[in-house]
Amino acid sequence: MAIKAPLRRTGPAAAAVSAPPRGAVAAQNWRESLFRRTVTGVVIALALVWLVPVAWTLDTSIKPENSTILIPATWKVSSPTLSAYSAVFSATDLGRWYLNSAIVTVIVTVLTVITTSMAGYALSRGKFRGKRLLFALILAGIMIPPQALIVPLFRELQTVHLINTYWALILPQVPAPISVFIFKKVFDGLPIEIEQAATVDGAGWWTAYARIALPLVRSTAAAVSIFTFVWTWNNFLWPFLAATSPTMMTIPVGIGTVVSGVGVVNALQMASAVLGALPLVLVFLFAQRQIVEGVAGTGLK
């Protein structure tokens, strides 16, 4: 947006102050413009460099195995082939891993959004004894790092024989104190009049929550869903411990077993990397804006 005529004080004193020598300013502007252009060029170059690892992975994945170990390493693909991709499907349980990831991630996301939004709603609208204490307890939970509790959590589930089941994969990933905090904050911002009008007409808690409040916070619910979905899909540490057989593994864990290979398996490994990344990349390409906003939004809150 261009500024037309900047405000000028009138008078001879002003003339001396408000009109700097043209040549010096023009020179400085040119210098700054060159600097900025160079800097922008640097960032563009770095962005291209950032894409190199992924490009190299794709390049290797379509090479025949024996041409992956040429020295010096070359980008050229003599005879492109998809044999590595079909090898991944036949050598691993990739299809099963896709299924497990889908089941676990979808259920975790749905359960998380429901339980945390209900909890946030209760903390926002409820008036029961101990509410403040419970809220403080949940707030404190934000500081708890689940990664430091993997050993007792495993022991806990091992004791009830739930290791290597969907329960073990799903349930521990659902409680998310930060999402409760986010929902409470957004519900607090809603005017209570609409819900009060509904309760005058005889609506109960569930109707007020599900039919009125929740639809009004749709964008927050979407952001929490996206953030939870991406994080759960890519979670490695806990599923790695909880899934002890290949048929229960999720994608990150399954692909992790391909990391250590015997013989020349570079194209195979790169193909499995591509296939492992594919689901979220597709989702990302279609919903780039929402994902970025969901991740950033939850971070800022």
Place this chain on the structure above:
Amino acid sequence: MTTRALQLPATAARSTTRQAQRRRSNLSGLGFLTPFLVLYALFLILPLVLDVVMSLFNTSLVLPGLGRFEGLGNYRELFGDSRFWQAMWHTIAFTLVSTPPLVLIPLFFAIVVNRIHHGQWFFRLAFFLPYILPSAVIALIWTWLYEPGYGLIDGFFSFLGLGAPGWLSSPNLALYSIVIVTVWWTIGFNFVLYLAGLQDIPRDLYEAASIDGASRSRQTWRITLPMLGRTTTLVVVLQIIASLKIFDQIYLITAGGPNYATRSAIEYIYDTGFTSQRVGYASAASLVLFVVIVVVSFVWLALIQRQERV
């Protein structure tokens, strides 16, 4: 932050008393909180309690029950365990080395990209795409990039006529190689946070500064950076806490090697609990790490609270 209660009105037409209604309403409120509370208690609180309890025993992964009571024996052993303190040191060193680039580089990128009006999507794609890849994919990509001889990085070095160091095989270099991987992988998250923060800065400030004759660089120094203070604090703290919990890329790329030179605290806990099967001892180590992380998180909450108040 005002919260108001949802109460059923007591009209004369209603047969139940006002007290009964309020009780019903309050129970509903509590009922809404219950599903989350149950999961929270079972999977965050209970493991914590179990952690403290098991750290006092000689619990084994493959035997039922708690095992022999050790009292503070595990902690005494932990104190003298050089492998544990090595792992803690690796974690802290990793945090110290990786945090500055992961805070400053995306800030620089975001400031530059924010000025570009067309094609911001390209930069978002380039920098954020790695972030949505799972750690196992990252490990495959970079193990191959770092591959001695055949890898692209070694190829690039020989193209320049330089000798290539042992990226993953040299104990001194391995941790830095992991830092490079981590920077490539996670820079997108901070980049996006900074972009969002930049877009929150009102344009009028820049226009007013232009009228007063401030140059672009001066504007960046005096307006942009101070206004990003809140975002930067958030980025720094999130980065530090995430670095303290590091596991995936180290385990998958170097498995803590060479010769434990890169093993992080969480990986030490994993090795102790699941490979050596000493659950009790691992619980003690977990608790120590837990306290460190909670203290840092607490400092964060206090910092953010103070910034909000200003």
